[in-house]
Amino acid sequence: MEKKKKVKNKPEVSTVRQAKHGGVLSAVFGIICLLWISPMLVVLLNSFKRKAFIFRYPFGFSSKSISEGWDAFIEGAKTIFCGTLNYTNGLKQTNFWSCFGNSLFITVGSVLLIILCCSMCAWYIVRVNNRTTKIMYTLCLFSMIVPFQMVMFTLSKFANMLKLSNPVGILLVYLGFGAGLAVFMFTGFVKSISLEIEEAAMIDGCNPIQTYFRVVFPILKPTTVTVAILEAMWVWNDYLLPSLVLNINKYKTIPIAVQFLKQSHGQVDWGAMMAVLVLSILPIVIFYIICQKYIIEGVLAGAVKG
Amino acid sequence: MEKAIKRYFPLFALPTMIAFAIGFIIPFLYGIFLSFCKFTTVVDWEWKGLENYTKIFVIDGKLDTSFLHSIWYTALFTVVSMIIINVVAFAIGMALTKGIKGTNLFRTVFFLPNLIGGIVLSYIWLMIFNAILQNFSKTIVTSQWTAFWGMVVVVCWQQIGYMMIIYVAGIQNIPGELIEAAKIDGANSWQLLKSVTLPMLMPTITICSFLTLTNGFKLFDQNLALTGGNPGRMSQLLALNIYDTMYGTTGWQGVGQAKAVIFFILVAIIAVAQNKLTTSKEVQG
Numbered sequence: 001m002e003k004k005k006k007v008k009n010k011p012e013v014s015t016v017r018q019a020k021h022g023g024v025l026s027a028v029f030g031i032i033c034l035l036w037i038s039p040m041l042v043v044l045l046n047s048f049k050r051k052a053f054i055f056r057y058p059f060g061f062s063s064k065s066i067s068e069g070w071d072a073f074i075e076g077a078k079t080i081f082c083g084t085l086n087y088t089n090g091l092k093q094t095n096f097w098s099c100f101g102n103s104l105f106i107t108v109g110s111v112l113l114i115i116l117c118c119s120m121c122a123w124y125i126v127r128v129n130n131r132t133t134k135i136m137y138t139l140c141l142f143s144m145i146v147p148f149q150m151v152m153f154t155l156s157k158f159a160n161m162l163k164l165s166n167p168v169g170i171l172l173v174y175l176g177f178g179a180g181l182a183v184f185m186f187t188g189f190v191k192s193i194s195l196e197i198e199e200a201a202m203i204d205g206c207n208p209i210q211t212y213f214r215v216v217f218p219i220l221k222p223t224t225v226t227v228a229i230l231e232a233m234w235v236w237n238d239y240l241l242p243s244l245v246l247n248i249n250k251y252k253t254i255p256i257a258v259q260f261l262k263q264s265h266g267q268v269d270w271g272a273m274m275a276v277l278v279l280s281i282l283p284i285v286i287f288y289i290i291c292q293k294y295i296i297e298g299v300l301a302g303a304v305k306g
Numbered sequence: 307m308e309k310a311i312k313r314y315f316p317l318f319a320l321p322t323m324i325a326f327a328i329g330f331i332i333p334f335l336y337g338i339f340l341s342f343c344k345f346t347t348v349v350d351w352e353w354k355g356l357e358n359y360t361k362i363f364v365i366d367g368k369l370d371t372s373f374l375h376s377i378w379y380t381a382l383f384t385v386v387s388m389i390i391i392n393v394v395a396f397a398i399g400m401a402l403t404k405g406i407k408g409t410n411l412f413r414t415v416f417f418l419p420n421l422i423g424g425i426v427l428s429y430i431w432l433m434i435f436n437a438i439l440q441n442f443s444k445t446i447v448t449s450q451w452t453a454f455w456g457m458v459v460v461v462c463w464q465q466i467g468y469m470m471i472i473y474v475a476g477i478q479n480i481p482g483e484l485i486e487a488a489k490i491d492g493a494n495s496w497q498l499l500k501s502v503t504l505p506m507l508m509p510t511i512t513i514c515s516f517l518t519l520t521n522g523f524k525l526f527d528q529n530l531a532l533t534g535g536n537p538g539r540m541s542q543l544l545a546l547n548i549y550d551t552m553y554g555t556t557g558w559q560g561v562g563q564a565k566a567v568i569f570f571i572l573v574a575i576i577a578v579a580q581n582k583l584t585t586s587k588e589v590q591g
């Protein structure tokens with residue numbers, strides 16, 4: 001009897017306790033979260049400061065302390081802030097919009113290509129079960145553990161020889177190097193689809209192409225989202241592969257532009273750097289806010305399987 | 307049905323296979339071949355046998371420890387960041403499964419840095435580190451240890467949110483009855499953690515440990531942007547050391563390629579070990 005009582009009471013006690021501590025814990029976590037994103041906030045703040053003042057007053061709002069009076073404080077703020085000057089400089093120095101366009105084109109293009117080709121290939125590998133497809137699958141698995149440094153020299157030289165050093169050609173390179181993960185994830189899912197649906201479609205007179213696009217591809221949607229997110233995160237942020245494969249005098253992606261901002265002049269223009277950093281983070285944050293549910297789910301699925 | 311699909315090989319499998327051959331298989335095999343050659347482009351190779359491999363450790367009869375330094379520096383960096391990331395991510399994960407108000411918002415915020423790429427991320431922190439360190443008249447590349455801890459902070463900031471998401475999923479998968487039962491038996495929260503939560507989380511812990519392990523080993527962008535290997539190549543992790551050998555000094559491409567082969571073998575060993583460990587866990591569990 002007593003035990004039963006305990007069972008009943010236990011949850012109530014803990015909910016009461018939680019309600020009591022909940023507010024405090026929320027506040028603590030709120031502060032931790034603010035600290036967590038504070039590096040980004042500092043960059044945002046500094047992107048509006050004159051470059052000479054960024055390292056002199058990195059965390060402040062004004063060159064004068066507020067104890068010297070409000071007017072002096074405002075005057076000090078006016079000296080260190082310069083409005084959007086850094087942004088115009090940064091945009092000009094990096095040619096940011098063309099870099100943004102390259103990044104966007106390469107990311108969207110390679111993700112679409114990877115999804116289309118790799119899902120088809122994965123379906124083929126599962127449905128045609130012979131030695132060739134087994135070897136293909138094993139090679140895909142194997143490619144996932146090979147670090148990029150192993151192939152970077154030869155890959156970039158071959159890409160140059162095959163005239164792939166442009167935003168269109170690099171899509172093929174990304175398809176090749178990203179195929180391992182994508183094929184692996186798609187085959188895992190295709191194996192769980194029952195054959196009967198496809199057989200029914202075939203009996204109704206569909207050829208394999210129709211069967212694939214009308215029946216199989218729609219079923220693959222959850223995995224498609226996961227693969228799209230994982231590959232997009234990788235391609236958008238990738239630095240080394242495009243910097244070696246692309247003809248970077250002509251085509252830069254955002255990470256390459258940021259890295260160039262440091263290399264091109266002996267002295268780094270920290271003002272322009274701050275502005276460009278803000279501009280490169282902004283699209284990611286917006287994209288994240290819009291599809292955060294899919295992103296977190298996709299990353300989770302990818303981590304558990306990979 | 308299999309036969310019908312088989313005829314469509316050129317459409318379904320061929321495009322991926324061609325790209326895969328260009329993007330991976332041929333460069334990989336040719337890369338192994340080139341590690342035994344002296345070359346500056348892919349066509350002017352000259353067979354040298356094992357010379358590149360000995361040149362990694364011995365130059366002109368003298369022992370060169372730069373690669374060995376880079377190996378242990380990488381190993382130390384990887385282990386330190388792995389421990390910190392996993393402990394903190396687990397702690398946050400535990401806190402965020404208690405049903406605090408605003409949990410979703412906190413999770414979103416913690417995960418955010420993971421979406422930002424290594425280069426951009428590193429320049430954010432480079433500015434902040436140098437802004438703080440200038441008060442002690444230092445920079446991030448004053449010594450290999452300031453560089454070391456700088457990189458640890460950056461990868462922690464980047465990966466804690468990611469690992470936390472995996473831990474949260476793992477913690478939520480622990481059956482509630484199990485915890486209730488332990489509580490009824492009078493377990494305090496330390497015993498609960500040690501005897502119920504941690505054992506039940508073993509698969510998750512394995513996954514996260516290996517993810518952080520391989521991430522640490524392969525780290526490149528952050529190293530390049532934050533320290534560039536300075537001071538004097540002392541803060542070069544393996545990936546940057548290989549890159550520097552290959553593109554930094556002409557005539558050393560072969561040695562760089564040989565280092566890359568060794569690097570690949572190290573990473574492969576870790577991956578195989580992970581595979582063994584996770585599959586044996588699955589059999590038990």
